Amino acid sequence: MILPSKHLPQERALLTVGAMLLAGLERPKTVSALWQEVQKGAPAALGFDWFVLALDLLYVLDAIQLRDGILVLRVGVMDQEA
Amino acid sequence: MIHTLYSDLPTFKTLHLQPGLNVLLAEKSDGATQKQTRNRAGKTSVVELIHFLLGADSNKDSLFQVAALREHRFGMICDIGGRAMKVERRGANKTNVNVSEPPSGKQRTLTNTEWTHRLGKAWFSLDPMGDHAPSYRALFAYFVRRQHSGAFSAPEKQATMQQLGAQQMALMYLLGLDWPIAGDWQLVRERDKVRQVLSKTASAGVFGSVIGKAADLRTQLVLAERKLKTVQDNLAAFKVLDEYAELEQEASQLTRDLNMLANQNTLDLGTIQDIEATFQTEVPPGLGDLEQVYRDAGVNLPPGLVKQRYEDVRAFHESVIRNRQSYLQSELAAARARIEARDGNKRRLDGRRAQIMGILQSHGALDQFQRLQAQTSQQAAVVETLRQRFAAAEKLESTKTELKVERDLLTLRLRRDFTEQSGRIDDAIRAFEETSSLLYESAGSMQVEATANGPAFKFPMQGSRSKGIKNMQIFCFDMMLMRLCRQRGIGPGFLVHDSHLFDGVDGRQVIRALRVAAQTANELEFQYLVTMNEDDAFKETEAGFDLGEYVLPVRLTDATEDGGLFGVRFD
Numbered sequence: 001m002i003l004p005s006k007h008l009p010q011e012r013a014l015l016t017v018g019a020m021l022l023a024g025l026e027r028p029k030t031v032s033a034l035w036q037e038v039q040k041g042a043p044a045a046l047g048f049d050w051f052v053l054a055l056d057l058l059y060v061l062d063a064i065q066l067r068d069g070i071l072v073l074r075v076g077v078m079d080q081e082a
Numbered sequence: 083m084i085h086t087l088y089s090d091l092p093t094f095k096t097l098h099l100q101p102g103l104n105v106l107l108a109e110k111s112d113g114a115t116q117k118q119t120r121n122r123a124g125k126t127s128v129v130e131l132i133h134f135l136l137g138a139d140s141n142k143d144s145l146f147q148v149a150a151l152r153e154h155r156f157g158m159i160c161d162i163g164g165r166a167m168k169v170e171r172r173g174a175n176k177t178n179v180n181v182s183e184p185p186s187g188k189q190r191t192l193t194n195t196e197w198t199h200r201l202g203k204a205w206f207s208l209d210p211m212g213d214h215a216p217s218y219r220a221l222f223a224y225f226v227r228r229q230h231s232g233a234f235s236a237p238e239k240q241a242t243m244q245q246l247g248a249q250q251m252a253l254m255y256l257l258g259l260d261w262p263i264a265g266d267w268q269l270v271r272e273r274d275k276v277r278q279v280l281s282k283t284a285s286a287g288v289f290g291s292v293i294g295k296a297a298d299l300r301t302q303l304v305l306a307e308r309k310l311k312t313v314q315d316n317l318a319a320f321k322v323l324d325e326y327a328e329l330e331q332e333a334s335q336l337t338r339d340l341n342m343l344a345n346q347n348t349l350d351l352g353t354i355q356d357i358e359a360t361f362q363t364e365v366p367p368g369l370g371d372l373e374q375v376y377r378d379a380g381v382n383l384p385p386g387l388v389k390q391r392y393e394d395v396r397a398f399h400e401s402v403i404r405n406r407q408s409y410l411q412s413e414l415a416a417a418r419a420r421i422e423a424r425d426g427n428k429r430r431l432d433g434r435r436a437q438i439m440g441i442l443q444s445h446g447a448l449d450q451f452q453r454l455q456a457q458t459s460q461q462a463a464v465v466e467t468l469r470q471r472f473a474a475a476e477k478l479e480s481t482k483t484e485l486k487v488e489r490d491l492l493t494l495r496l497r498r499d500f501t502e503q504s505g506r507i508d509d510a511i512r513a514f515e516e517t518s519s520l521l522y523e524s525a526g527s528m529q530v531e532a533t534a535n536g537p538a539f540k541f542p543m544q545g546s547r548s549k550g551i552k553n554m555q556i557f558c559f560d561m562m563l564m565r566l567c568r569q570r571g572i573g574p575g576f577l578v579h580d581s582h583l584f585d586g587v588d589g590r591q592v593i594r595a596l597r598v599a600a601q602t603a604n605e606l607e608f609q610y611l612v613t614m615n616e617d618d619a620f621k622e623t624e625a626g627f628d629l630g631e632y633v634l635p636v637r638l639t640d641a642t643e644d645g646g647l648f649g650v651r652f653d
Binding site for chain 2: 001002003014030031032035047048049050052053055056057059060061062066069
């Protein structure tokens with residue numbers, strides 16, 4: 001699920017989706033705001049369940065936090081990647 | 083001159099007349115009363131016959147419509163325009179006359195109207211004259227006076243019913259005066275008559291309200307005009323327009339607002355439907371999926387990357403889902419609240435709008451305005467009517483002045499004519515007096531005056547109220563007319579007097595009058611036919627004058643059935 005595989009195209013892989021979500025979270029947003037943005041910009045149809053699982057993965061990796069209903073990037077995430 | 087009177091009625095007594103005096107006598111039978119005699123013998127019928135043949139109307143009361151006579155042809159030979167003419171007419175064919183020139187002249191049929199035109203032209207040169215000119219019949223009747231028209235009531239009248247204007251015109255014409263003055267006078271008189279009738283009806287009675295007096299109307303007009311001004315001012319100052327426009331504007335703004343609210347509600351209803359659909363389609367992932375992702379992360383990713391415990395991840399997972407759902411719920415509630423708020427607003431605006439419409443409809447501002455308008459036009463109509471009535475009344479009243487001026491001008495014209503023609507008037511007066519002085523010791527006189535009502539002929543004479551003296555005035559007048567007409571070469575050239583002219587006249591005057599007539603007729607070369615009762619004619623004698631010389635051989639009598647003019651009795 002996380003990585004692309006024989007049965008999972010790359011753009012559906014949670015890591016790919018997660019990366020896209022991270023790009024969308026350059027500023028803190030509510031879940032709904034991010035979801036609406038993603039729905040507009042998504043290359044392929046993205047289900048709500050897949051969106052939530054991608055957020056879960058980012059949380060597992062400690063890339064994001066939910067602070068008072070607002071999704072926020074963890075400090076240094078972008079820096080670490082950079 | 084009349085030569086012969088005849089008829090195809092076998093019993094008719096043909097009359098052959100001579101120049102000068104002709105006396106047709108009627109014998110009075112012993113047993114008959116005076117009245118019967120006069121009516122039966124046919125003296126007056128001679129006069130009627132001459133009229134019948136010289137253009138008189140023959141209505142159903144006419145002698146020649148009597149059953150015994152109407153089929154018979156009556157005729158006369160008479161000088162017309164210097165030539166002897168034969169004229170015949172029948173009561174049964176009264177519209178035509180047959181005219182011929184004896185002895186061998188061809189007979190022509192003329193209508194009675196054509197015949198009178200011809201006679202008028204021949205005897206009175208009447209041809210080129212217009213409507214308000216003397217008519218042939220009006221002139222001719224002075225020469226053959228008819229008892230039953232009342233021709234023996236006054237010298238200047240040939241009929242009791244003769245209108246003053248016609249009489250003035252005829253006499254001025256016969257005396258050679260400026261007769262159109264009398265014609266114009268008649269026009270003024272007719273206009274004045276109409277004016278009098280109009281102004282009488284205009285000032286009182288049913289028509290009083292139609293026209294009225296100029297003075298009253300002037301006041302009414304001023305009042306009505308002032309009222310109109312007031313109403314017009316009220317109308318001009320009426321403020322209904324502003325108020326009306328304001329309310330109307332507000333009402334249309336309310337309508338626009340209401341439409342906008344309805345539109346917004348539609349949008350929000352769409353949102354609600356969308357959100358409700360979202361609840362159906364957005365299915366959150368199950369915890370199984372989450373566990374698998376968590377496990378995969380530990381397996382597939384490099385070690386040390388999994389930084390959270392599963393419990394924390396699950397808490398995050400659940401709060402994300404909760405967050406989304408609460409967001410959707412709040413969106414839904416907000417949309418519903420907005421709709422509800424708008425509905426409330428709509429109800430309020432709708433109420434206001436209804437109120438405004440109610441005001442516009444029932445407040446009556448418009449009605450009041452329209453009422454003012456109606457009142458204005460009504461009052462304008464009243465003013466216009468009054469103005470017209472005032473003009474009519476003023477015209478009517480000024481006509482009186484105009485007519486007065488015209489009368490004055492005519493009086494001046496008449497006086498001038500009398501001055502210019504004083505010779506002719508003097509001739510007439512002299513002729514009248516000459517005849518009169520031959521009959522009476524104190525001669526009667528004729529006066530011709532220019533009065534405010536046209537030329538007036540007056541005959542002051544002592545005892546002129548007596549029937550006999552009055553009749554002799556007529557005699558004098560007619561002799562005067564004959565003299566003047568002979569001088570001017572007009573007239574029929576004969577004069578006919580019915581025995582009625584001598585009613586009540588003293589015997590001496592009768593015989594003298596006949597002598598004067600014989601002399602005058604001889605002198606002036608005209609024919610004088612007179613019908614008399616035998617006993618009246620020979621009451622007195624006059625030295626040097628034998629009446630018997632002039633008596634016609636034919637004598638009428640009522641003593642026998644066939645003694646009258648027609649020789650038959652009829653009633």
